[in-house]
Amino acid sequence: MQKMYSRPSPSGQVNKNMVPKDQTVTFLLNYSKALRVFDYQNITFETLLN
Amino acid sequence: MKKSKSTDAVLVTAYLQGDESALSTLITRHKQRIYSFIYSKVFDRDVAEDVFQDTFIKVINSLKRGKYNEEGKFLPWVMRISHNLVIDHFRKNNRMPKFENNTDFNIFSVLSDNSLNAENSMIKGQVASDVRRLVEELPDDQKQVLLMRIYKDMSFKEISQQTGVSINTALGRMRYALINLRKVIDKHNIVLTD
Structure with missing residues (x-):
């Protein structure tokens, strides 16, 4: 039998239907809701209210 | 239903006007593509998860600070951010994706460079x-x-x-x-x- 010294690149194995976990998406949405950015006299303030 | 048919540009504008659900729609619409892209580079679910999260944190920060100007290129912009974060990840870990050796064959025995340094x-x-x-x-x-x-x-x-x-x-x-x-x-x- 012929011996194979190579194997398919991992890129061929990537499942195109992969999605992030729901908790990651939820975290991002909560982060977005908590973040407030406002300007006051040429200064930008950021607040993160949890 | 109507929102899911809106273009990215419309959703971004709605989000900038305070509509948080627009962001949810944007993430749901593109999460598969962006996550798969990240995973295809890092081959690690946890790292991909982290990079995905950092990507959207940057997106949210940029949008809220008004640093994003809509040119109808929301997805390419997000992909570029995730690409840069993947590069940062490898730079931080000071390595590129490893070739995993089988125990019976070492690729470097073929590739080795015998010249002196x-x-x-x-x-x-x-x-x-x-x-x-x-x-x-x-x-x-x-x-x-x-x-x-x-x-x-x-x-x-x-x-x-x-x-x-x-x-x-x-x-x-x-x-x-x-x-x-x-x-x-x-x-x-x-x-x-x-």
């Missing part, structure tokens, strides 16, 4: 020039035999023919040349190793 080739050059200078110090008859044997790679038979002495004389001169070289090296504590 810069330091070793400099040392080798210096040692060679030092030896050359020491050879110049030898008596002429010994030097002649040594140069013919070592540098010109001639046999002792050829050397004896060319110099007009017997083979034994040539052998003797070679022997004394080496002895004298060793003496000089020992006397001056010269180090000729790399």
